[in-house]
Amino acid sequence: MTDAMSSLYPFLYDDTAASGARSVDAVLAEVRRSTEDKVREIMELRRRVHREQGELLAACGAAMAERFARGGRLFSFGNGGSSTDAADLATQFLDPPPGTPPLPAFALTAEAAVVTALSNDVGFDLVFSRQIAALGRPEDLAVGLSTSGNSANLLAAFDEAHRIGMLTIGITGGEGGRMAELDSIDFLFRVPSSSVHRVQEAQTTIYHVLAELAAEGAQ
Template sequence: MAVLDEPPSEEMRGLYPFLYPDQARLESVLAEAERSTQAKAAEIVRLRRQVAELDGDRLIVCAQEMATRFASGGRLFTFGNGGSSTDAQEVATAFLHPAGPGRPLPALSLTSDIAVVTALSNDVGFDVVFARQLAALARPGDIALGLSTSGGSANVLQAFREAARLGMLTVGLSGDRGGKLAELGLLDHLFIVPSASVHRVQEAQTTLYHVLWELTQHALGTSLPTGTT
């Protein structure tokens, strides 16, 4: 049994250096944290600029098509796994209940109903948790927006196949080189963040879907203050 006043091992000090007031070590840790933070911040700024240069015009076209669907009574369905599930919920919230000025638009995250997700996973299979919901809820005039940092999530791919079959407008957000989403050949719009880092991809995707929301609002004639997103 460990004695409470026993000095920490080197392994423990290495894992949690900030807990132990070794001034030289602490300064080294803080310097490395500062360097890492600056490098990551610079990388995400570069990525966002790169995505804007590559996809700016395509984002406008996509937003216009989404606006056309919304104006005709269409609804937005979003989906993704893990961190992308959280982003899918944020996308739906941004469109349905925008913070500040903005027109509320019908949107639903397919990851939000845990009873449905677990029932489908348990009874049928995890690959169909989104596709089955689209089959039951979606119509040809609706929009399917899926997120995957790898572009290889089987249930996201299956959902897009079902969305294409239904005649929905399909919008995908991926990372690296697009993965299987890029190979699918079914998506109306695919926006790829060219990075292998899951963290940087998700940060850039956050910017992408907020810009997409703002452009959709403008396409619908909503007057927004400058720099809303």
């Protein structure tokens, strides 16, 4: 943990800083440099995603718009921080910018009673696939987020959504993990970074762009 923290906040783990030999101005300067480095890193990562996956984003946005136009609903899901992103993704459709009609979207992590009941009674690996089996229709959309691409409950959810005939969209990091091996994902977006922090930041941009494209196309 110390190694990970020191890579994020090197100015807090400097030996001279611990001894008090460094001035406050020196520490603040290091904080500023660290912040600027992170900003440059995420900006370049977002530009790279646009360069390498821009056409895929456009195609996915069009496919999403077509499903919504047919009366489809979006179901989003993820674990941990990705569950929060899944909820934010659903909110982008339910509460769009002025002038854009709302679209039906639901986060499968929103109902604590449902999540805990399924986790307790049938197992956490099926917590999303069971909900999709109960609620999903062929015209619907399933969007799963994972920084590693290896979450068993996401893999099961994509397989179930694909079985039903739903449009399936995966957003992950690195090389895509086990999600990259699935035949049940129609559109897979990969953020090429090993940093969970940078991956999640870029994933936010991806699903915001998809939300805008889908909403515009569905009008």
